[in-house]
């Protein structure tokens with residue numbers, strides 16, 4: 001009954017499967033996304049899907065806003081607006097930020113869509129009919145003044161474990177403890193105007209019986225020894241200590257419980273249950289929008305030929321490697337993820353204190369995507385965040401390092417080589433790729449290095465090692481600079497035009513390979529370079545297409561015309577970086 005799929009295959013790659021469904025965690029529509037989010041769940045996913053599409057793999061990339069839950073209704077109460085106004089504001093802003101950063105979703109949906117009520121209720125009903133949901137009476141805080149229950153953050157108090165005074169109703173932000181509501185010490189309502197003292201009152205709720213999934217969950221996890229150690233560690237920790245989880249709340253903001261039960265009145269399905277189902281809803285909506293096909297989503301979710309890959313921050317591992325898989329095991333025919341790529345956190349390096357610190361709203365040290373895009377080129381942001389991606393441990397956003405990596409690597413190594421090669425070619429060979437004369441060993445070695453580096457980059461991307469893939473891309477530029485400096489075309493052009501033509505012919509081949517290899521990482525730079533080379537980069541959609549990575553290795557014919565080159569990656573001035581770093585320190589980067 002449980003669709004535990006085939007085991008681990010050592011040689012598994014993107015082409016082992018017929019198609020790939022990629023998801024990024026749905027950001028919560030209660031705040032603006034920041035660079036920490038991007039480094040964790042969005043940029044790696046986007047690099048991966050751009051790579052897959054370029055290889056012609058049938059790929060669907062699904063994202064969207066997570067729009068239910070108590071924090072949204074709290075914001076609405078505090079700002080005296082409706083929850084709808086809160087989610088509209090953040091959904092619109094975040095969708096726009098993703099688009100400008102080049103995060104190339106096939107659909108960016110919303111869990112407030114009516115279609116999502118249907119998907120979520122179906123999940124709930126099937127689990128209920130399968131005997132995986134039960135009810136239990138709980139003692140919860142209740143406001144006598146407002147005559148309503150106070151779920152989650154609606155009640156604050158003193159943490160029973162550590163004494164933190166701003167603890168939420170069921171968990172403590174300070175020590176990370178979770179506890180039953182009645183354990184909270186000195187509870188107080190966290191609603192403007194409510195001055196009454198909360199009292200405990202009984203309420204019947206619905207629970208997902210996670211222990212029933214213990215065996216298949218462990219079998220599925222055992223089938224994936226290739227996952228990152230951090231993801232496996234958290235997932236096994238949960239899978240070996242499964243408890244029933246409450247999946248309903250006393251609130252009117254969320255998906256209604258699809259049962260004829262008087263206790264279901266005034267309650268909604270809890271946000272952590274409905275959020276991952278958003279991936280399914282958004283796939284359904286995508287199939288309706290693009291094909292007008294009610295069943296078009298099913299092949300992505302119910303066909304064993306689909307590989308599903310989740311990209312998330314590590315706080316989301318329990319939901320993607322334990323809870324959502326359990327929920328999916330309780331449905332007929334649903335596939336499970338083949339990879340859960342969980343990243344650690346991007347912290348902030350504080351230049352004043354010389355310390356690394358967590359990004360937090362109260363510290364005002366976070367950098368919003370919106371601010372970053374107003375002040376930095378999109379490729380510079382993508383380059384740096386990939387270069388320092390927190391893949392196996394936390395990393396720091398550091399302005400000095402930003403300057404050194406972007407200026408020193410992308411501009412100096414790749415941009416500079418491309419510019420030198422193309423300028424000299426255009427000037428000396430009438431704007432065309434020169435013909436190759438007889439190839440010397442150094443020429444052949446450089447040409448061979450193109451294929452080798454392209455394969456090495458692909459290998460890293462297949463293994464979800466994005467930092468390494470980017471290093472290998474820069475390495476190709478380094479090799480090209482060494483070759484260019486050894487060939488000295490600016491010297492040989494005075495004595496030997498044929499030799500000069502041959503070395504620039506070889507250099508133009510490297511430029512073409514760099515252009516193709518750049519596509520997943522820096523799409524804007526790739527498009528600009530392709531225009532200079534008069535090349536049309538293939539753009540494959542979810543239906544797949546030709547493998548452009550193979551095409552990247554084919555040679556640019558002699559005589560191909562070139563446009564006058566412009567600087568692909570303009571250097572950012574040191575003073576400008578200092579200005580931005582100062583603004584960041586002043587808390588203006590959000």
Ligand SMILES: [Zn+2]
Pocket residue numbers: 159160161162163164167172173174175176177
């Ligand atoms: Zn605590």
